[in-house]
Amino acid sequence: MTLLAETVAPAAGGGWLVAAIIFPVVALLLAVAGGARFAARVGVLALPAGLAIAVAIADGVAKHGVLGYYVGGWAPPLGIALRADVLSAAMLVTTAIVASGAGLYALHDFGPPREPGGGRQTLGFWVSLLGAWAALNLAFVGRDLFNLYVALELLTFAAVPLVCLDGRAPTLQAALRYLLYALVGSVLYLLGAVLLYGAFGTLDVELLATVVRPEPAAWAAAALMTAGLLAKTALFPLHLWLPPAHAGAPPAASAVLSALVVKGSFFIVLRLWFDALPGLATAMAMQFIGLLGAGAILYGSALALRQSRLKLLVAYSTVAQIGYLFLVFPLAFDASAGRLVAGTALAGGLLQAVSHAFAKAAMFMSAGLVAVALGHDRIEGFGGLARARPVSLLAFALAGVSLVGLPPSGGFAAKWLLLSAAVESGQWWWAVVIVLGGLLTGAYLILVLMRALQEPAAPTASLRPVAAWREAVPLALALLAVLLGLAGLAPFQPGAGTGAVAAAEAFQ
């Protein structure tokens, strides 16, 4: 791996990277200053603008392969570097799209307050959304482990209020649970970072990669940082906070939490292992991380099957889908070279992260609309739903197509790449897990859809109306997830396509 200074054409569009971080922060400050009456408007204006910035970065990455920026003009180790590669660009665009969708969807619940003095929840939602967005963008372009720590902390503090917007005791308890566990994770991460700095004198990702040696300090640091990040990502068996956090959160907040927030810490695990410490990886350690992922897939799916509330079913489905992300580590490990290699497996993991983000956001939003219409979200009582809420159900089903991994969805392309990596590296046991997970996913989604297609047991009480535009948001996101696999048809589209080649090239 070469030094950043040699590979990055300075300032070739690098300013966009700064804008991606500063812009949501400015919007956040404006929202706080303007109060609840102003927050929703600021948010709605900021989201599309932020999407434009993300697209500009993706465009730059497509042209130059990578964008870089030295904050204050100082190169590491003195200064701080920002850098966007294909991974960053894909996640930046995904985040901007999902956040825009969530914002649009939330306008109904968290629009400008009608009566003066109201709107505490409105302010809370928009400030949290913008804060989480800024934190995620920082996580995606940061190239310094301390910088990434700041992003992690900001992300946690922005995400916790999303869990308890209504301020009732159960949601506050869930939020506290999340906060405490995430803080323990942060402490472990920080401890690891300190160890690395003490041993190697730098926290810059590129520099670390050149100086890290396999020695006890590096092992301890890697173990602590990884464990902390896994806790924040809610990887099985460290998922204690995730189901309760979703139980009482509003749908838009759940969408952000499940689709984006957990991907932030996952992304940092990727950075840590693929960019900062690729040579430290051992076959056994990677198999262990993969084992946790496999456990998550089977366990989360099996528990999703047991849920009687739709929201919790979708939450356990997130526990399962996070598992797929961590199969990347054993699959990307090149045993002969003794290091992690960016290739098919990483491209599959990236695609899984992106398509799961779209699909899961769509699922939480349509589940929310179903709950509004019925007044509850007990799956037993879904009879007649297909006729009453066809658009919401269609969005849910399309999102399900991607989760199960049917073509042409992004989920299918991700599964194909992960399976290919398993076959190419001869690790057939992960292929078995991937296939079993797909079957279980199919089972719990079919369970929901079958209930919804059945006739109601008793004549349904009048359903509450739902505005058509609110149903359009999850439908659009679900369609994105389903059509994502077709992006591979267009020649070389980094960030959107099945870019095994793209991801690999960006890393070399």
Add this chain to the structure above:
Amino acid sequence: MPRLLALAPLPALAASLIAAGAPRLSIGGTPLVLLFGLDAPGALLLGVAALLWVAAGAYAAEYLRDGAHAGRFAACWLLAAAGCLGLFVAADLVSLYAMLAMMTIGAGGLVIHDGTPRAWRAAATYVGLALLAESVLLVGLVMLAAEMPGPGLAIDDAVATLAASPHRDTILALLVAGFGVKAGLVPLHVWMPLAHSAAPVPASSVLSGAVVKAGIIGLIRFLPTGEAMPAAGHLLAVAGFVTAFYGVAVGLTQRHPKAVLAYSSVSQMGVVVAVLGLGLAAGDGGAGIAAAFYAAHHVLVKGALFLAVGVAAAGAQGRRGWVLAPALLLCLGLGGLPFTGGAVAKFAVKDAFGTGVTAALSAASAAGTTMLMLHFLRRLAGAEVKDAARAPTGLLLPWLAMAAAALLLPWFLYVPAGLGTVGGATGLEATWNAFWPVALGAAFAFALRGRADHLPKVPEGDIAAALEPAAGLTLRLGAALEGLDADLRRWTVASVGLVLVAVAIGWTLWRG
């Protein structure tokens, strides 16, 4: 909307007539290219399947008049039709898989149409097994793709790779298992009788006629019949024969005419698989088109007979002859009665069965089929009829059209399919060879008449019904997992878990 269903498959019908052998259509570029093309077996099956979708679509328009859920039915119908017809033109691994998935989802929707508990159970079994099959298939396809040189994923390149692959046997086993479920190979056939008898009549017709051919076209496309693989081929042929006789045996115990027809489909797909297996064993490259021809005849006959069940049930007052007489011809035709379309179909696969044991088994299966189909005819004639009702012309016409197609079309398709001249099928020896199994089957059926009702009653979906207690075990396992989750999400456990994960990662980095 349902009124127009018959128009949707017309482009597919046109394509089968004019596009066979045309240059492939290629969509996209690196890293993903979708290819569509039409080879001889594909064109043959596409044509007859499109014809069935047209006739059954017209039938459905009448059948669904004033019925509930017509919109949902139409949506599922079109989805299934698109997948089913698309499968015959898909020429790369990804679009093949996509078409299969689309077809499964649509067909599952068709099965639940009536909304009865029986329909739900059938649909759950069908979709569950189909997903399982597609997963197995996916692994096989990915293994194949991993060994293919270059970025393209064309099926013919894949088959060439398969022949030389070090993992040939594993991949072949996965593909045969996957397509075997689709074609209803015993013991993976359980979804077929359930789904085909629970679906509304026009849906049963396309499911049993066209949709099951997904497995057949898959096997035709992927089995490397170019070189002899005796062990694998004979294994496949045995599976085919077992399925052929099992379908007849269980079918004879069924009371409902649709269930009898469904078991007959199981049996007939067994015959096709036996042809393919023998072709693989002998390295006979012509087995594919022969099997496709036999399957094409089955598309027409089985599609037509399901429609007849609906016509009879709608009331054949004054029109009984219009139902039973053509049905008798089709039934005996499926056994291979000379001068019917079935005789040509049997003639097409005659060489594949050769002489000796396999030829005897083939004749025995023809006799069994005749017996089963006459059993069907008895159940059809005895089926309850709405009092003094008269089946609407909208139902009668598609049935008669399909019946005529089943009797006549094979004669005209034989030469264009490239199987040689059809004259041999009317020769004295061929006529005798086709006639005696039918006569034998008819004699047995006569001897059995009335006694079939005293046979032990095997529930529809035989083994699936026997496996249901396993569901209880799964439920208990789920309850245990819930208890585990409550423990895992306790603070003390989660904190210890976090420490253990950190220690484990550190230890594996150090040791490994």
